[in-house]
Amino acid sequence: MSKQIKEMARQIIQDIGGSGNVVSVTHCMTRLRFNLKDMSIPQDETIKQIAGVLGVARSGGQYQIIIGQTVNEVYDAVVAAGNLNQSAPVNEQITEDLGTKKWTWKSVGNTILNKIAGSLTPLIPMLIAASMFKMLVAVLGPTMLNVISVKSDLYQLFSLVGDAGFYFFPVAIGYTAAKQFAASPILGIFLGAIMLDPGLVKIVAAGKPFTVYGIPMHLTNYGSTVVPILLSVWIMSYVERFFNQKIPASLRTIFAPTLTIAVMLPLSLCVLGPLGGFLGEYVSKAIISFGQLGGIAAIIGVGLIGALWEILVMTGMHLVLISAMITIVAQTGHDNFIMLGSIAASMAVAGMSLGASLRIKDKQEKSLALSYFIANFIGGVTEPGLYGLAIKYRRPFLGMMIGGFAGGIYAAITHVSAYVVVPVANFMCLSGYVGGSTANLINGVISGAIALIVAAIATYMIGVEPKAKLQ
Structure with missing residues (x-):
């Protein structure tokens, strides 16, 4: 744990009123979530100035400090700095505070952008790694320094690694978006994998008409796309929740995921995916x-x-x-x-x-x-x-x-x-x-x-x- 994160945690504990003002603290994918004895003690503008803090929010009776992708490390440092008890991470749901929050066009827009950012921010390490390999291909390849040839194993290796980081976006986002929308991460991955399945890619490449349950499917290549899987996982979160609530527990394990994907196939491939x-x-x-x-x-x-x-x-x-x-x-x-x-x-x-x-x-x-x-x-x-x-x-x-x-x-x-x-x-x-x-x-x-x-x-x-x- 770096000195910077330890200092950040110390300042957070100090500015929220000390550990004595903390009832409990947990975190989601991007935020520290405090239950405080006195919510009037923290000064939002003061906490926003702490290096590494992206913002604050007061929601659902919690004092939330937005950290981003390093929230896990910061949470551990905060627990250690305040000698607090650890709690299990929570899912950040899009439906939180629906009953108490006053919705405006601005708040809806912010919610949408927060969910998009929450789904994409965890992918930054993958994007950086993939982009570095693509940069090596560009610099060392024939277009610039010409150190390695297009046919060399190293060129092909770096190319496939760089391309993989972007081509399989739907699979990676399927996981992170599912975490954001409180859906099953595995089903999110599965939905992304369906969009990139070689069989579907061949169908699209062939250019021949194809239907899903008799519904015409728009021939779309989903490699490296973002919006189709985001929309699909968002809708899937409601579909999955519906089946989990309606299907008896004894049958839920088998039928809830199967029916969820069955419903999402025409929605994803015929409506949401081609929407862009x-x-x-x-x-x-x-x-x-x-x-x-x-x-x-x-x-x-x-x-x-x-x-x-x-x-x-x-x-x-x-x-x-x-x-x-x-x-x-x-x-x-x-x-x-x-x-x-x-x-x-x-x-x-x-x-x-x-x-x-x-x-x-x-x-x-x-x-x-x-x-x-x-x-x-x-x-x-x-x-x-x-x-x-x-x-x-x-x-x-x-x-x-x-x-x-x-x-x-x-x-x-x-x-x-x-x-x-x-x-x-x-x-x-x-x-x-x-x-x-x-x-x-x-x-x-x-x-x-x-x-x-x-x-x-x-x-x-x-x-x-x-x-x-x-x-």
């Missing part, structure tokens, strides 16, 4: 219509792609744009619309990570943010920055969108064209502007630099953590 694709079709067509109008509308359209691209990717709503981009390049040899925004968006994620690393005060979180920048700018992996910063802290998302918008607008104003579809999100994506004039390449690189710098400045100015922690 359905929405993406309309959103993408709306954005493409800007480009068809030309003039200032086309310029704004490129800016919107730069601002919204990562959101579209995360929700699986970008496939129509990619299809349109590939078609345009195949027909004309270049693209002066979609690719401009997507390249700016990639650079904006790196800029967001850089800005966050400069603004965050906590040393551990600062080093993580810097590692996200390196993984993105050199390795071409945006997920750690997106899920470790944008989703986790929310504010950096705005900084990233501002940077992507600015970079896209500059590229559109200077009439830049992209000639090569570069399937990486690191600085090499700027080579997509090679093929035209020298001015085209220079302006393309400048647009990427603008996206990165503006995103970094915007993220730094807007802030990352609660304002009380940044004074």
